[in-house]
Amino acid sequence: MEKIAVYPGSFDPVTNGHLDIIHRSLNIFDKIVVTVVRNRNKQPTFSLEERKELIHRVTENNPKIVVDICDGLLVDYVKEIGANTIVKGLRAISDFDYEFQMALTNRKLSPEIETVFLMTSGEFSFLSSSVVREIAKLNGDISGLVPAGIKQVIEHKFRGGKR
């Protein structure tokens, strides 16, 4: 049976750290559904559709990667698409409290769904979407932080096409 995992996140925008987790999770699973989730506690820079499109652009040549949007409860979505695993990336210990709470909450809601954590590759341990947004906003160089194919779109969002 095909092993499908859901990799959920805000992806506002997707970074090279996210792509590292996506590609490494394919060593374990047959298919990864990268799911852009509406986080009701955050005001995003990119719309759900824009975030989905950015991930699609940098993963479209791999048929094992699917990109989707979830606007409700994550565990309901995971069941709906016939998966039973959630993949999350862990960077520093500072990620742990939040991820631990989410994983236990999701297990309480749906005990049949397992959450699996992949440690980030060291080179991306500092990297987050908010770091990318901050640098782009201040006209800094985001090369190496996001895939080359979407760098300009991200810069354009913050700088209105200047530079």
Ligand code: PNS
């Ligand atoms: O990239 P992020 O912002 O760390 O991702 C967090 C996200 C979107 C994965 C998390 O907020 C989430 O799973 N939201 C889905 C809504 C949900 O199911 N909430 C109940 C579990 S606490």
